[in-house]
Amino acid sequence: MTEASEYDQSDLTRDLRQLALVDRIIGLEAEVARLSSRPVEPIAEIAEIERLHNELGAVYGSRAWRVGNSVLRPVRVIRRLGRS
């Protein structure tokens, strides 16, 4: 039996944050898609889409995202190559 404590705490914090950021980005993009899927977007929804885009931009521009993404990106590239 092994206590799973060998995971470096700073790496763990970084990876948990990265999971949360990926989730947030996919979630924001989904919200934009939902609002955009309506035939006619009321002004309030257009404003909401703009707000979500701004939030997405903030996440993409954050240092936390850039650091975490640099760790995960190779995994995604390998997976996509495997599917092609």
Added chain:
Amino acid sequence: MPGDNQGVFLSVVVPVPPGAPAPRALLDSLEAQASGRWELLVAGSAARVDGARVRLVDPDESTLSGSVAAAVRESRGDFVTILGPEDTVAVDLIERMLAHVDETPLVDVVYTDESFNAGGRDFLKPDFSPERLRSQFYLGNVTAYRRSLLETIGGLRTGIAGAELYDLALRATRAARVVGHIRAVLGVSAPESIQQLWNPDVESTLPAIRAVLEEHLAATGGGRVESVGTDGLYRTHRVVAGEPLISIVIPTRGDIASVRGVDRCMVVEAVRGVMELSTYRNVEFVVVIDDVARQSVRDELVEIAGERMRFVDWTGPFSFSRKMNLGVLHARGEYVLLLNDDVELITPDWIESLLALAQLPGAGMVGPMLYFEDDTIQHAGHAYWRNDVTHIGLHSERGAAGPFGGFFVEREVAGDTGACTLMSKALYMEAGGFSHLLPGNFNDVDLCMKVLTLGYQSYWTPYAELYHFESKSRDPRVAAYEIDTAWGRWQHLLWESPMWPTDPHELFTAFPTDPA
């Protein structure tokens, strides 16, 4: 226009064995089409069928399948379909197909939903589901093939008595650029298959069906045929490549609950069941355990699983999502099997069944059949339908076939329950894991939708079976913010259910067998 080769869009080939009635109703339904871009080729019959767009093909051919193959070769339409003499088509079939091809120019095979003139239910089919197709010829009668594709693959093969059409469907869909599905009932079919016209003895067709399935599996990554049934359901399996490490991630409080009248520590018995029954051995357990759990729980788990057991301590407030994320990050396996602690294994080769599908190219999540303690179904895949999210098969009887055998076949699904699902760890990371915005409810639906929108296909298998002792009367205690979050993201994708287009709440009994 009749006689204009360029103008024929759909060639309808109808096999008519000697003595069979002429396909009058089919001809009437074709003549009722708004579009005149069709022709009817009557194969294998000397019976006269009058009509400007009707041709008799090889009435002297020695075998019916030979006549059909000849008719397919002589067809002039852009697309070719093979229908039974007692089938009919909807008056807008050709218009709908023309519109579909116009919208999807690369479509090479297109099928529609269909009804059965025996008074049975309509068969609302899933969008193209290649894994289901190797388990069941669900495409059915109203399936049209681009003629150029048929020429490429050599047309209808003969010498495989009774399996010709299934073989055609398998080979054509393998070669097709796009397989389209028109979500409308555009055909009425006789209850018996067209195949029975030239081989009414279904039992004698099974070796040929097995042969074409073996060829298909070999051509699509491998697999084995376990059995082929006269009910049209074929038990086929994908095979596991290698023996990758599977990390079974179980969040738990170490609770004790009553099962079959006996108190048990749920996580201990879940792990014991896996260790004692599971045939797949390259596993580790990552148990995310609350600090309230008794030390004896840890001791028992170590006694059962030894070096395979690893603990991750959890001291925070309740969050299924955060616990799972923490466990997965600690997982060493290439694949993670997310598992609730209140389960009991039934099928020893459950991991093999799940993993074989998870290893398919582009695979998302893979889930099993789950039963409640009273042997009713808890989960046969997820369906997101009419803004509702639910389990397919919920509360149906164990052993029920479901609509058209849907509970008996491996198939594509929108998602699987977070109570037991296997996926690659890399995909879990790519999807951002479980959302911490959804600590208790809909986190699995959300993960499934993330996986789906990333372009991965999830699967469900009936060959991995477990009990899930979640109370049937469980109060989900859904918070408004959970609905706002989940539906705020995915509501636009929760109306149609392309992989399970019928009401997922429908109840099914085990006997009599549901129509397949």
